[in-house]
Amino acid sequence: MDIPGSPLKLTQLVFRYRGPMDFVRFFKESKAFFGERKMDFAEKVYKNKGDEIEGAWEIYWRTDEYTKITYEIEFKLTDSKNVTVERDGKKIEMIDGRMRIIITAKADVNYGEKSIAGPQEIFPKKNGKESWLHKVYYKVTFRDRDEGTYGEAVIIAQQYIETIKGIFGVEARY
Numbered sequence: 001m002d003i004p005g006s007p008l009k010l011t012q013l014v015f016r017y018r019g020p021m022d023f024v025r026f027f028k029e030s031k032a033f034f035g036e037r038k039m040d041f042a043e044k045v046y047k048n049k050g051d052e053i054e055g056a057w058e059i060y061w062r063t064d065e066y067t068k069i070t071y072e073i074e075f076k077l078t079d080s081k082n083v084t085v086e087r088d089g090k091k092i093e094m095i096d097g098r099m100r101i102i103i104t105a106k107a108d109v110n111y112g113e114k115s116i117a118g119p120q121e122i123f124p125k126k127n128g129k130e131s132w133l134h135k136v137y138y139k140v141t142f143r144d145r146d147e148g149t150y151g152e153a154v155i156i157a158q159q160y161i162e163t164i165k166g167i168f169g170v171e172a173r174y
Contacts, residue, residue: 013157015101017168020085020094023077026167033163034059037156051097053077061153068108069153075101101164103157107150
């Protein structure tokens with residue numbers, strides 16, 4: 001699936017699981033996964049409606065001053081109930097239910113960070129038009145490394161799915 005307005009192409013990755021899960025471990029290890037890669041982690045939504053938990057995270061990876069990759073992770077836990085599971089001779093409090101996690105990504109090039117002085121774009125638009133220098137930069141300089149950056153973004157998303165599989169102890173389809 002093409003991400004509109006973005007040169008990054010990433011098929012939406014979906015993870016589904018049914019059974020007992022350590023929800024606290026899922027949170028901690030997800031945050032640690034992106035923290036180890038020096039990415040900014042922001043929780044956008046968290047709703048706990050009894051037997052249903054919904055959440056949405058945005059993770060920002062500033063590869064350089066020109067490119068920023070944004071991962072959007074949405075998860076939904078339904079039909080949940082607290083259970084006690086015995087693992088390695090220890091009793092662990094877990095949640096039993098159905099979990100769905102959706103990961104998408106988009107790339108922002110020449111992004112402008114908000115600051116007191118206004119947006120900080122490397123190549124600001126003049127009269128609503130893209131600067132000729134930006135076009136040259138993109139075609140000559142950036143073109144050679146954009147595929148590597150986007151390929152790495154896809155690999156990181158797949159590594160995150162593998163981390164989730166380890167947390168839940170299952171094989172997953174994506």
